[in-house]
Amino acid sequence: MKYFLLLTLFVQSTIANEIDVSNASIRLLPGTTTAAFLTLENKTDKEIVLEKVSGDFAETFELHDMVMEAGRMQMRPLQSIIIAAKSKVDLKHGGKHIMIFNIKKPLTEKQEYPLNLHFKNLPIKKIKAQAIKPVF
Amino acid sequence: MKTKTLFLNVLFATFLAFALYYSYQKGEEKRSYNPYQVQFETSLGKKSIADFQGKTVLIYFGFLSCPDVCPTTLQTVTSAFKKLSIEEQNKVVMLFIDLDPERDKLENLKNYLSNFHSNIIPFSADLKTVKEVTKAIGIFFEKVPLKESKMGYTIDHSTGLLLLSKTGELITNINHGATSAEIVAYLKDEFKKP
Known part of the structure; x- marks a missing residue:
């Protein structure tokens, strides 16, 4: 029984450790549209694919990328975000981000909001992202 | 004959x-045709860009569903304005010309911009007017349909911040990514001019 428990713990922690999520934040903005940013670190030897993000505090979550070309900003939806084996992907200002539309009620600064990250062939990863006002 | x-x-x-x-x-x-004299609906009533002559003017072209680039510029300019003395703040305005009049109404613009510095003034007009003005000034923007997104469409746009002298002369196009300190330096150069 003891060994079984240890084994269960081991298996659970392996799943949890396949992908590391850090610096999760939601940009606090007026209006009902904003973006969330985070860092994804793939600790495995195989690529990991983020396919979708979901949450309760807004109606729609989409993966988007922003490309600046000759001073022109272009924003496009992404089908998925690939995190190559043993590497990191930063979702950050001016680049890939989680686009959030139709926020149900205004977010509060410093409060944490749950997000579900849906990876291909992995269990849903539940994280919390803090609403912050970045300083520029 | x-x-x-x-x-x-x-x-x-x-x-x-x-x-x-x-x-x-x-x-x-x-x-x-002078794009600087075209009338827009603003938070101060009907105004043209030229109506702000006498002040140093920053002009930005953006839209409200823009989640990152536009609010970053608004925050950077807000920080820049806050670094100025009250006397200096009275010498400058930023005009936010909306590129998405189909979605953004003047009331939404006023509400949104009220979260930034009070010298940032919303400029709103119908799509045809906005197209004519941006074309004449040399600002690129394009409505791009996004089939895979609930957004329906986005607006690709130039992200620079135009700097106009108090006599209405176009001084420069400040690149996106300029810091608030850099914007302050541009403004102070303008304030020094007679």
């Missing part, structure tokens, strides 16, 4: 004169 030829010649000459006059008039209209 002679009379008939003469009559035709006179008729032709009259037609030519009218055609020339018409094309001159059209050309004149084009030549006299």
Whole structure:
């Protein structure tokens, strides 16, 4: 029984450790549209694919990328975000981000909001992202 | 026979004169089009860019569903304005010309911008006017349909911040990514001018 428990713990922690999520934040903005940013670190030897993000505090979550070309900003939806084996992907200002539309009620600064990250062939990863006002 | 030829010649000459006059008039209209004098709906009533002559003017072209680039510029300019003395703040405005009049109404713009510095003024007009003004100033923007997104469409746009002297002269296009300190330096250079 003891060994079984240890084994269960081991298996659970392996799943949890396949992908590391850090610096999760939601940009606090007026209006009902904003973006969330985070860092994804793939600790495995195989690529990991983020396919979708979901949450309760807004109606729609989409993966988007922003490309600046000759001073022109272009924003496009992404089908998925690939995190190559043993590497990191930063979702950050001016680049890939989680686009959030139709926020149900205004977010509060410093409060944490749950997000579900849906990876291909992995269990849903539940994280919390803090609403912050970045300083520029 | 002679009379008939003469009559035709006179008729032709009259037609030519009218055609020339018409094309001159059209050309004149084009030549006299001044995007800085076009009236917009603003939080201060109907205003044109030229109405702000006497102040140093920053102009930004953006839209409200823009989740990152536009609010970053708004926050950077807000920080820059806060670094100025009250006296200096009274010498400068930023005009936010909305590129998405189909989605953004003046009331939404006012609400949104009230979260930034009070010297940032929303400028709103119908799509045709916005297209004419941006084209004349040389600002790129394009509505791009996004089939895979609930957004429906996005607006690709130039992200620079135009700097106009207090006499209305275009000084420079400040690149996106300029820090608030850099914007302050541009503004202080303008304030020094007689």
